Amino acid sequence: MDKKIRFVKAESEKELRQLAELANEIWHEFFPGIITVGQVDYMVEKFQSYPAMVRQLQDGYEYYQFRLDGRTVGYTGIHPEDGKLFLSKLYLKKEYRGLGLASQAFDFLERYCKERGLKAIWLTVNRHNDHSIRVYEKKGFVTVREQAADIGQGYVMDDYVMEKPIG
Ligand SMILES: CC(C)(COP(=O)(O)OP(=O)(O)OC[C@H]1O[C@@H](n2cnc3c(N)ncnc32)[C@H](O)[C@@H]1OP(=O)(O)O)[C@@H](O)C(=O)NCCC(=O)NCCS
Numbered sequence: 089m090d091k092k093i094r095f096v097k098a099e100s101e102k103e104l105r106q107l108a109e110l111a112n113e114i115w116h117e118f119f120p121g122i123i124t125v126g127q128v129d130y131m132v133e134k135f136q137s138y139p140a141m142v143r144q145l146q147d148g149y150e151y152y153q154f155r156l157d158g159r160t161v162g163y164t165g166i167h168p169e170d171g172k173l174f175l176s177k178l179y180l181k182k183e184y185r186g187l188g189l190a191s192q193a194f195d196f197l198e199r200y201c202k203e204r205g206l207k208a209i210w211l212t213v214n215r216h217n218d219h220s221i222r223v224y225e226k227k228g229f230v231t232v233r234e235q236a237a238d239i240g241q242g243y244v245m246d247d248y249v250m251e252k253p254i255g
Contacts, residue, residue, distance in 0.1 A: 208253050234249070
């Protein structure tokens with residue numbers, strides 16, 4: 089796509105509440121093929137509700153909305169830690185996938201790292217999230233380990249940890 093995303097930091101209560109709504113929509117559209125609806129409900133509340141995102145911001149996380157033609161078409165959540173960037177969230181609305189917008193997001197994140205001297209980007213991805221894994225590999229990420237994270241109420245996140253050096 090020729091059109092360029094604008095990356096707008098979400099900081100106000102209104103922006104964060106809109107982002108929580110968007111997260112709820114995307115997660116319920118995308119994840120039920122991979123995890124149960126019960127786990128999606130639980131994870132949205134625990135990680136992507138308005139109060140959860142406010143707590144994350146207090147812990148140094150940053151959220152950026154992807155703005156295109158006056159609409160928010162996706163978002164990313166990031167956290168610089170120990171000289172690396174943790175890419176915590178990267179989500180596009182369904183109708184905006186496959187257009188190269190994630191590549192624009194990776195360009196943005198790599199610039200972000202270079203400006204701050206961060207030496208790598210790392211992320212976790214569900215082991216059954218095949219498309220995302222292929223995209224991450226195409227963008228230069230390699231799997232460094234597997235992890236099973238107990239997130240409470242009997243739910244587990246079965247993930248790969250992937251990392252890309254920034255040079
Ligand atoms: C993951 C996600 C953000 C990727 O966005 P996308 O729009 O599908 O990806 P893009 O079209 O921007 O493609 C990004 C790159 O991957 C490549 N790519 C896309 N599909 C590919 C495939 N099946 N195999 C190999 N490469 C692929 C593209 O060619 C592009 O590379 P390039 O720009 O270097 O040529 C998006 O699919 C999404 O929101 N998925 C649902 C939510 C999700 O799973 N988020 C991640 C949770 S960890």
